[in-house]
Amino acid sequence: MLIIPEEEIKKHLAYPRLIEALREIFPTEHTIPLRHHHFYKTPEGIENTLILMPVWNKNYMGMKQVTVAPANTKANMPSIFAQYILSDSKTGQPLVVMDATELTARRTACTSALAASYLCRENAENLLIIGGGKVAQHLAQAHLAVRSFKKINVWMRNAEKMNAFISDLRNQGISAEPVTDLEKTAREADLISCATPSETPIIQGDWLKPGTHLDLIGSYKPNTREADDTAIQRSSIFVDSRAGALHESGELALPLGRGIITENDVKADLVELIKGTHLGRTSNEEITLFKSVGLAIEDLAAALLIYKSHLR
Template sequence: MKTMDNKTIASLLCYDHLIEALKIVFRSSFTQPVRHHHFYTNSEGHENTLILMPSWNDRYIGIKQVVVAPNNSTKNLPAIHALYTVLDAVTGKPIAQMDAAELTSRRTACTSALAASYLARKNASTLLVVGSGKVAQHLVQAHSVVREYDQILLWARNQEKAKQMQQYLKIEGIENVTVVEDLKKAVGEADVISCATLSQDPIIYGDWIKAGTHLDLIGSHTPKTREADDLTILKSQIFVDSREGALHETGELAIPIETGVLDPKSVIADIVDLCLERHPGRSNENEVTLFKSAGLAIEDLAAALLVYEKLE
């Protein structure tokens, strides 16, 4: 059985190749049961989440085991730790095991970029990334594959981390990055806003967002947390990675559904609909589009197989 660490995965998962692999898998035949969420209180009194995410096609089975520990930021540790196992679907034999942190961060960013290829305006020129964690670090490169941005803005509660991210991107050859302090102003300037935070309460407000914006919400991973307020939801054309996950597992949608603000039937399409062109995506230059990502098991399998097949 092959074993792959984060360094190996990072060297093999190019953003453009992964975006294309995701598009291909979304157009293919696959199975992904609703993932299992288990919430538990650790010895420090903080609530963590254990997530089990299986998926398969006729050749491979993939299973990801994830623990989300939001309080890890106080320990200078990532909030998410995960392992990924690939098995032969015919024999059930395990054939690869991977550290899934890099795998998850990259596939998450690339799924957002894939959605933006259908939902962001063709002439979008300003990208705002909100957050400074592992996923946020990949969002600039992933989104830059599908649109050419003249200006890239970074905002995070921890400005020092945002500046470190700016320096990292500069080393990667991306020079047009500015760290901003005024989030409201940045939201009003941005054509595409990509949020990847662990915020418990809204940090993006609908009255800040200009017409024609595409909003990409990644961070909320429980029904109790959200990155955007009700007005943002009301003024947006809503797309999701999957209705089963996004409508029930994420506070952006679950909270307004519970309070009667949002009708679940108003969700327009999912990522499979977009990739299969069952829905064209953005319909005009002025609408506000919103893509809510809960994370899909099949995304992990697509990324893992890209790594595995490159090492065969």
């Protein structure tokens, strides 16, 4: 069984290649059982999450174990740790094991970019990134793989971390600016990509100008959300998975439970966008919203890209 180091994982998960790997694998035949969510409390009373995510197709089987510990950010640690095992689905033989923290962050950002390739205006110029965690660190790179943004702004609550985040992007050759006036910047943004664990809405629907694409990543529990009801009501809603996005995340589950939206308000999922069953954005004035909760097939796409690249 192979063990692939983190640096090699980064090398094999170039953003354009991963986006195309996701585009190819989503419409294929595969099985994703219901993921297991287990919530447990630390001695300090903080709730962490353990997630088990299996998936298989006729050739391969993958299993990811994820722990989400929101308080880690206070200790300058990633809030997400993950491990991945890729096996032969016919024999069950393990083929490779790898750290899946980087894999998870990159595939999440690239799934958002894949959705944006159908939902974000082609002439979009202003990208606003909200958040500074592991996933947010890949959003500029992923979105730049599908759109040519002229301005990239970043907002987060911690100014010191925001400046470090900006410095890291600039070291990668990406021009970005920190912002302190979130409302003003959001009103000017063409794409707002949000990756935070917030329990209260950060983005207000009244801020969204016609033609905005809203990319919501962070909410993964029924009591968390990044956008308010007005944003949900004003938007054409698209998801990675109806079953997950409508019920696992408070982003849509809370408005759904109060009757503000119905399940029929979801225009399409990612597979329907890729297959062309739904064309995605229909006008330059339409406000679009993509809500992702993360799917095991995304992990399999990334793991296979790493594994097959390693064997070459």
